[in-house]
Amino acid sequence: MSSAHSKKQPVKLRNTVIALFVLAILGEILFIHPHDPHEWWQRVPGFHALLGLIAGVISITAAKALGKYILYRKVTYYEKPGGKV
Amino acid sequence: MHPSIPFFLAPIVLAIAGPRLRRVLQIAVPLAAFFLLRATAPLGAGRSEIILSFMGYGFIPIRMDALALLFAYTFIIFGLLANIYGLHATDRRTPVASNIYIGSSIGAVLAGDLVTLFIFWEIMALSSALLIWNKDRAASVGAMFRYLLVHLTGGLFFFSGILIKLIAKEAMTFEALGWSTASQLIFIGFAVNAAIPPLHAWLSDAYPEGTPTGSLYLSCFTTKVAVYAFARGFAGSEILIWLGAFAAVYGVIFALMENDTRRLLAYHIICQVGYMLCGIGIGSAIGVNAGTGHAIGNILFKGLLFMATGAIIEATGKSKLSELGGLASRMPLVFSFYMVGTLAISGAPLLNGYITKGLLLKSAAEAHMGWLELLLLLVAVGTFLSIGCKLAYFAFFGKPCDVKIKPVPANSHVAMAATSILCFSIGIFPNTFIPLLPFPQHGGFYDAAHVIHNLQLLLGTYLGFLFIRQYLHTEDTLTLDTDWFYRRASELFIKGICFPIHFTQLLVQQAWTLSIALLHTHISEKFLPQRMTPLSYPLLWMTTAFAIAGFTLLILKFS
Known part of the structure; x- marks a missing residue:
C-alpha cells in the first residue's frame, strides 16, 4: 500500500507541474502583450518556460559529464600518506 | 565614535x-x-x-x-x-x-x-x-x-x-x-x-x-x-561585466557538480558575486543599484541557506548529499526556511531576489546588452536547478538517510525565521528598500510579464529536473578546481626543481663512493698484509715522512 502510494505521488506531482507549466505559457499568450520587446526572444511566447526546461536538462547533464570525465577525483585525492590534508 | x-x-x-x-x-x-x-x-x-x-x-x-x-x-x-x-x-x-x-x-x-x-x-x-x-x-x-x-x-x-x-x-x-x-x-x-x-x-x-x-x-x-x-x-569598468559573467557561469556549473552541501552553496556565492559585478560593471545608476541591492539581498538569502544547511549539519553530523535524504518530514521548519532561501535566490516573486534580479535584468536591457540578459537568465536556471532542485531533493527527499537527528536549538530557528521575514518584507514591500540604494530608483517591479516570466523559468526548470531526476545520483567525490595549482601543481613544481639537484647530488655521491671503493681495492690489493715483506713497512713510513717533509719545505719556500 505504502509503496504504491509513494510511486503514485511523483506522478501526481509531475502532472501538477506540467499543468502549471502549460497554464503559465497559456497565460502569457492570452494576457501578456509585450509593449517594448527589444530582443528576438522576448517576442517568443513561452520562451522562459522552454529556456528553463531545455537549459536545465542540458546544463545538469553537461556539468555531470564534465565532472565524470575530467574533474571528479577520489575524496582522498589531496591527502598525504600520513592522513594530513 | x-x-x-x-x-x-x-x-x-x-x-x-x-x-x-x-x-x-x-x-x-x-x-x-x-x-x-x-x-x-x-x-x-x-x-x-x-x-x-x-x-x-x-x-x-x-x-x-x-x-x-x-x-x-x-x-x-x-x-x-x-x-x-x-x-x-x-x-x-x-x-x-x-x-x-x-x-x-x-x-x-x-x-x-x-x-x-x-x-x-x-x-x-x-x-x-x-x-x-x-x-x-x-x-x-x-x-x-x-x-x-x-x-x-x-x-x-x-x-x-x-x-x-x-x-x-x-x-x-x-x-x-x-x-x-x-x-x-x-x-x-x-x-x-x-x-x-x-x-x-x-x-x-x-x-x-x-x-x-x-x-x-x-x-x-x-x-x-x-x-x-x-x-x-571601479563602477563602470567594462572588464567587470566580462569577469562577472564568467564568474556567474563558472560558479553555477561547479555548484551543479558538487556533493557537499555547503561547498555547493559556496560556489553559488561565486556565481551571485558574478551577478553583482555585472551590474557594477554596467556602471549606470540602475546597474550600481542592482549590484549593491543584490549584494544586500544575497547576504540575507545566502545567510538563510547557510543557516539551514548548518542546522542540518549540526543535527545529523553529515554534510554530503550522498549521506543525506528524507529530512523534510523530520526537520519541517528547517526545510521551510531553506525553501524560502532557495526561492529568494532563484528570483521567485514576493521575495527579495525577485526585486534585485529584476533590477539587474533591467540594467542589462537599458545598456542594450541582450546577451547578458540571456546569460543571467541561464544562470538563474542553473541556480534554481542546483539549490532548489538538486540540493533540496537529495537532502530533504530522496532516499531517507539512517541517522539520528539532534533537535535544532530554538535560537537557530528564531534567526532563520527573522531572516526569512526580512527576505519577504523586501520582496513584498520593495519601496521600503529601494530608496536606501545609492542612487534614486523608480519602482514598478510587479508587472504581469515579469512575474509570469519568472514563474515560467522556475516551472520549466523544475519540470526538466523531474524528467531527469531518476538518472541523477550523488557521488562522494572531490571536484578539481584552481586550488589544484597551489595544492598539487606547486608540489610537482618543487619536485621538478629538486629533481636535478637530487640527481646531481646522487651522481656526485655515487662517483665518490665508487672512486673510494676503487682506490681501496687498488691499494689494498698491493698492500695486503700477506704480500708485505719485512721491509715494506719501514719503506712506507719513510716515503710518507719524506713526502711530508718535502711538502713542508715547498710551502716554507714559497710563502
Missing part, C-alpha cells in the same frame, strides 16, 4: 566571559553598534566624513554616504542574526573572531581612504581565518592556511598599489580609482576577495570547513566588502 568600537572591545570580555555573559554580549554588541551608527548617521543621511592629517597625508577613517551606510547597517543587522543563530555554541573562539571580523568589515566599508581600507581589509583576513579552524574537521587547518596564503597574497597586491600611489604623491582618498598601474594592482587585490575565477578557489576550499556558525559569518562579509569596494572604485 566609530560604530566598530563595540565589536573590537567585546572580544576582550568574550575571551574570559562565562556562557551567560557571552550570550548577553552577543546580542548587546550589535545593538550598541546599531544605535551608535544611528546616532551618527541615520540610514539615508547625507554624506559626512572625518578627516585626520598624518605625516602630510589626509586620512579619512570614517566616511558615511548612502553606499557605505547601506552596507554598514546590513552588516550590523546580519551580525546580530548570525549571533542569535550561534548563541548555543560553546566555543569561545567563534564569538571572539566573529566580532573582530564584523567590526573590521564595517570599518572597511566606512573607510574613506585606501590606507584605512587596507588596515581593516587585513584584519578581516586574519580574523576570518580563525573562523575556518574547526576542531571537528581535520581538513580545516590546511584550508585555513591556504585561505591565509591567498588572502595575504591578495593583500600584497593591494598594498603595492597603495605604495605606488604614495610614491607618486597621489591622493589616498577612496573614490573612483581609474585604470593606472596602481589601480590595476588594487583591482587584483579586490578580485581575490571577490572570489572572481580563477582567483576564487580559497572560497570553495575554506567556507565548507568551518563550524556551522563560523561558515555563516564567512558567507556574508568578505565577498560583499569586495563588491562594495568595486562599486566604489
Whole structure:
C-alpha cells in the first residue's frame, strides 16, 4: 500500500507541474502583450518556460559529464600518506 | 565614535566571559553598534566624513554616504542574526573572531581612504581565518592556511598599489580609482576577495570547513566588502561585466557538480558575486543599484541557506548529499526556511531576489546588452536547478538517510525565521528598500510579464529536473578546481626543481663512493698484509715522512 502510494505521488506531482507549466505559457499568450520587446526572444511566447526546461536538462547533464570525465577525483585525492590534508 | 568600537572591545570580555555573559554580549554588541551608527548617521543621511592629517597625508577613517551606510547597517543587522543563530555554541573562539571580523568589515566599508581600507581589509583576513579552524574537521587547518596564503597574497597586491600611489604623491582618498598601474594592482587585490575565477578557489576550499556558525559569518562579509569596494572604485569598468559573467557561469556549473552541501552553496556565492559585478560593471545608476541591492539581498538569502544547511549539519553530523535524504518530514521548519532561501535566490516573486534580479535584468536591457540578459537568465536556471532542485531533493527527499537527528536549538530557528521575514518584507514591500540604494530608483517591479516570466523559468526548470531526476545520483567525490595549482601543481613544481639537484647530488655521491671503493681495492690489493715483506713497512713510513717533509719545505719556500 505504502509503496504504491509513494510511486503514485511523483506522478501526481509531475502532472501538477506540467499543468502549471502549460497554464503559465497559456497565460502569457492570452494576457501578456509585450509593449517594448527589444530582443528576438522576448517576442517568443513561452520562451522562459522552454529556456528553463531545455537549459536545465542540458546544463545538469553537461556539468555531470564534465565532472565524470575530467574533474571528479577520489575524496582522498589531496591527502598525504600520513592522513594530513 | 566609530560604530566598530563595540565589536573590537567585546572580544576582550568574550575571551574570559562565562556562557551567560557571552550570550548577553552577543546580542548587546550589535545593538550598541546599531544605535551608535544611528546616532551618527541615520540610514539615508547625507554624506559626512572625518578627516585626520598624518605625516602630510589626509586620512579619512570614517566616511558615511548612502553606499557605505547601506552596507554598514546590513552588516550590523546580519551580525546580530548570525549571533542569535550561534548563541548555543560553546566555543569561545567563534564569538571572539566573529566580532573582530564584523567590526573590521564595517570599518572597511566606512573607510574613506585606501590606507584605512587596507588596515581593516587585513584584519578581516586574519580574523576570518580563525573562523575556518574547526576542531571537528581535520581538513580545516590546511584550508585555513591556504585561505591565509591567498588572502595575504591578495593583500600584497593591494598594498603595492597603495605604495605606488604614495610614491607618486597621489591622493589616498577612496573614490573612483581609474585604470593606472596602481589601480590595476588594487583591482587584483579586490578580485581575490571577490572570489572572481580563477582567483576564487580559497572560497570553495575554506567556507565548507568551518563550524556551522563560523561558515555563516564567512558567507556574508568578505565577498560583499569586495563588491562594495568595486562599486566604489571601479563602477563602470567594462572588464567587470566580462569577469562577472564568467564568474556567474563558472560558479553555477561547479555548484551543479558538487556533493557537499555547503561547498555547493559556496560556489553559488561565486556565481551571485558574478551577478553583482555585472551590474557594477554596467556602471549606470540602475546597474550600481542592482549590484549593491543584490549584494544586500544575497547576504540575507545566502545567510538563510547557510543557516539551514548548518542546522542540518549540526543535527545529523553529515554534510554530503550522498549521506543525506528524507529530512523534510523530520526537520519541517528547517526545510521551510531553506525553501524560502532557495526561492529568494532563484528570483521567485514576493521575495527579495525577485526585486534585485529584476533590477539587474533591467540594467542589462537599458545598456542594450541582450546577451547578458540571456546569460543571467541561464544562470538563474542553473541556480534554481542546483539549490532548489538538486540540493533540496537529495537532502530533504530522496532516499531517507539512517541517522539520528539532534533537535535544532530554538535560537537557530528564531534567526532563520527573522531572516526569512526580512527576505519577504523586501520582496513584498520593495519601496521600503529601494530608496536606501545609492542612487534614486523608480519602482514598478510587479508587472504581469515579469512575474509570469519568472514563474515560467522556475516551472520549466523544475519540470526538466523531474524528467531527469531518476538518472541523477550523488557521488562522494572531490571536484578539481584552481586550488589544484597551489595544492598539487606547486608540489610537482618543487619536485621538478629538486629533481636535478637530487640527481646531481646522487651522481656526485655515487662517483665518490665508487672512486673510494676503487682506490681501496687498488691499494689494498698491493698492500695486503700477506704480500708485505719485512721491509715494506719501514719503506712506507719513510716515503710518507719524506713526502711530508718535502711538502713542508715547498710551502716554507714559497710563502
